[in-house]
Amino acid sequence: xxxxDFFGSDASRRHVLAVGHVVSDSARCVQCGICTYNCPIExxxxxxxxxxxxxxxxxxxxxxxxxxxxxxxxxxxxxxxLFKGGTP
Amino acid sequence: xxxxxxxxxxxxxxxxxxIRSLDETGEICMLGDDPHGYYxxxxxxxxxxxEMHEKGLFPRTKKxxxxxxxxxxxxxxxxxxxxxxxxxxDGKTHLSYDRLLIAVGAQAVRLDVPGADQEGIxxxxxxxxxxxxxxxxxxxxxxxxxxxxxxxxxxxEGLRSRGVKVHYLLRGDRYWGNxxxxxxxxxxxxxxxxxxxxxxxxxxxxxxxxxRGRVQGVxxxxxxxxxxxxxxxxxGIRPRVELAQEAGLAIDRGILANEFxxxxxxxxxxxxxxxxxxxxxxxRSIIDSLWGPAREQGHIAGLNMAGQQxxxxxxxxxxxxxxxxxxxxIIGTVGRGRDDDLVGIARGDSETWRALPDAIVAQTGFDVNxxxxxxxxxxxxxxxxxxxxxxxxxxxxxxxxxxxxxxHSR
Numbered sequence: 001x002x003x004x005d006f007f008g009s010d011a012s013r014r015h016v017l018a019v020g021h022v023v024s025d026s027a028r029c030v031q032c033g034i035c036t037y038n039c040p041i042e043x044x045x046x047x048x049x050x051x052x053x054x055x056x057x058x059x060x061x062x063x064x065x066x067x068x069x070x071x072x073x074x075x076x077x078x079x080x081x082l083f084k085g086g087t088p
Numbered sequence: 089x090x091x092x093x094x095x096x097x098x099x100x101x102x103x104x105x106x107i108r109s110l111d112e113t114g115e116i117c118m119l120g121d122d123p124h125g126y127y128x129x130x131x132x133x134x135x136x137x138x139e140m141h142e143k144g145l146f147p148r149t150k151k152x153x154x155x156x157x158x159x160x161x162x163x164x165x166x167x168x169x170x171x172x173x174x175x176x177x178d179g180k181t182h183l184s185y186d187r188l189l190i191a192v193g194a195q196a197v198r199l200d201v202p203g204a205d206q207e208g209i210x211x212x213x214x215x216x217x218x219x220x221x222x223x224x225x226x227x228x229x230x231x232x233x234x235x236x237x238x239x240x241x242x243x244x245e246g247l248r249s250r251g252v253k254v255h256y257l258l259r260g261d262r263y264w265g266n267x268x269x270x271x272x273x274x275x276x277x278x279x280x281x282x283x284x285x286x287x288x289x290x291x292x293x294x295x296x297x298x299x300r301g302r303v304q305g306v307x308x309x310x311x312x313x314x315x316x317x318x319x320x321x322x323x324g325i326r327p328r329v330e331l332a333q334e335a336g337l338a339i340d341r342g343i344l345a346n347e348f349x350x351x352x353x354x355x356x357x358x359x360x361x362x363x364x365x366x367x368x369x370x371x372r373s374i375i376d377s378l379w380g381p382a383r384e385q386g387h388i389a390g391l392n393m394a395g396q397q398x399x400x401x402x403x404x405x406x407x408x409x410x411x412x413x414x415x416x417x418i419i420g421t422v423g424r425g426r427d428d429d430l431v432g433i434a435r436g437d438s439e440t441w442r443a444l445p446d447a448i449v450a451q452t453g454f455d456v457n458x459x460x461x462x463x464x465x466x467x468x469x470x471x472x473x474x475x476x477x478x479x480x481x482x483x484x485x486x487x488x489x490x491x492x493x494x495x496h497s498r
Contacts, residue, residue, distance in 0.1 A: 030128055
């Protein structure tokens with residue numbers, strides 16, 4: 001495996017952590033609340049998922065707990081420009 | 089304007105939100121016969137496995153409910169008087185309405201074998217069922233699970249994760265044979281076996297054995313017996329049509345509605361698992377027992393009730409679920425025929441999934457990352473994505489084929 005690929009996944013992960021957000025797909029969500037329950041800083045992720053919104057909470061760490069634990073693939077990381085030009 | 093919504097599930101809630109978005113002052117009454125009100129019913133599966141605690145299944149705080157400005161009445165609608173625009177509650181009080189929504193859902197088909205009225209027999213419909221299962225699992229050692237589809241597996245996995253020994257009975261030769269293909273069924277079964285679940289194929293339950301009203305075992309059609317102290321079943325669901333039927337509304341398997349979610353009475357609307365909705369594209373009336381369509385139908389019904397005429401455009405039926413720990417997305421049309429393990433449809437199911445035309449199956453990958461695409465003559469017809477869900481996102485957004493399902497009826 002080329003060295004570049006070896007570090008590629010880690011680099012992209014850190015890139016996402018720095019500039020990305022957690023986005024939701026409301027069509028997949030059944031409001032079970034596993035995301036909210038597992039958020040280390042108690043953001044109500046489920047409420048965002050109901051509205052199909054990104055987790056545009058200024059305190060979100062993009063730690064990935066909710067993404068990893070959602071049993072239905074509702075949440076994922078994506079690069080968004082939410083915070084460009086100030087806080088929404 | 090006075091709106092009455094019967095049912096406190098997601099369809100009812102979505103209807104309230106839609107009505108409030110158009111009508112800030114109208115009076116909304118919500119009537120619910122589930123003592124726990126609105127909670128995530130699909131989430132009960134995760135309550136059983138221990139991933140979620142009970143309180144967390146309730147998505148709305150009291151304050152959020154108050155912001156909708158509605159009156160909640162715990163009780164059961166016992167009769168509708170369409171001519172008087174009235175509803176009877178618990179056989180006593182009357183409630184008048186201008187627009188009524190029936191969103192009472194569906195309920196589990198009861199097990200119909202001798203001995204099925206004993207203690208230790210459970211289904212998974214409501215919060216109370218989940219509580220009962222967890223209570224039984226604390227003392228129970230061995231469970232028998234019968235049925236097919238998603239709910240039966242949720243019971244298997246829930247009981248197993250609580251340390252109960254599980255026998256899973258299948259009537260046919262594989263799991264969910266009318267939606268999954270042979271290999272997909274095998275993947276699921278293999279994973280269940282690895283988890284310690286004992287599978288019994290060609291096994292039909294004919295009698296529940298017990299002592300002093302408590303389950304002690306089951307007898308199968310080949311005269312074998314299995315000892316157990318819990319019997320859990322999920323053999324299908326039945327839309328709760330009785331209320332509409334007695335009121336003289338048009339029903340088939342569900343309550344019939346046009347594309348505006350209106351029943352045969354123009355002031356009565358229907359949404360969710362109880363609704364059988366006309367789809368102008370396929371010219372068929374379809375029941376989806378899925379959370380997503382229930383929410384969407386509730387929303388559209390609410391808009392129509394508040395005077396904004398909006399047609400329900402049925403999307404390709406789509407569900408994401410976890411089968412034996414494997415996240416699985418089912419989109420469009422993927423299977424056909426009937427399933428011996430189910431009477432009627434399963435919760436988390438769409439009738440559309442089984443209208444399979446001749447199609448090419450393309451598949452790739454290993455056991456835990458599997459994609460099955462159903463390719464029609466001109467368009468994609470359906471897909472099953474197991475494991476890695478990256479591929480399911482673009483497929484979900486793909487408008488299945490200019491709505492190319494049900495190609496026979498075009």
